[in-house]
Amino acid sequence: MIQKPSNAFVGASWVALLAGMVAYNIGLWNATMQLNEKGYYFTILLYGLFAAVSLQKTVRDQLEGIPVTNIYYGLCWFATxxxxxxxxxGLWNAGLTLSEKGFYAMSFMLSLFAAIAVQKNTRDSRLVGNEPTTASEPPFNNLS
Structure with a gap:
């Protein structure tokens, strides 16, 4: 049985996602590294967020009996x-202090975890009926 997530958990998930992403990007903005390095780390954040949300969706789809191809499921794991x-x-080879490396690693992992929680909350809210579906949209397809 799927329960609607509490407002506190939804809020905490969004705050964690924003805190992780904002902290990571402020760290990049203030870093003394070259622009191509900043671009690398920013791209890894975006790639990781998309991959983690996609993986969460495919795992949840499989648990709910929604067909997921093995190749897509494997690609989601690979991407994450x-x-x-x-x-x-990147961090291992970077000329950063250990505290900077730890900062980027922790804010990255916080962002990934929070993105999964936000996606789960969104899906659970829709399944419980918190967000109405349109007449042309089947209730269990294309859930975020």
Whole structure:
């Protein structure tokens, strides 16, 4: 049985997502690294967020009996793990202090976790009926 997420959990999820993303990007903005390095880390954040949300959706789809192809399921896992690996390799080889490396790693992981929680809350709210579907949209297709 799916329960509607509490307003406190929805709010905390959004705050965590925004805090992680904003902190990560403020860190990039203030960093003394070259612009191409900043672009690399920013792209990894976007890639990781998309991959984590997509993975959460495919796992949830499978649990609910919604067909998901094995290739897409595998690609979601690959994308999520590769985003974490690419960040790890980038930080390992970066000329940053350990505290800076830890800051980027923690804000990245907070953002990924929060993105999954926000997506889960959105889906649960729609399934419970918090957000009405349109007449042309089937109730269990294309859930965010």
């Amino acid at each position: 793990l590769s985003a974490v690996l690419l960040l790890s390799v």
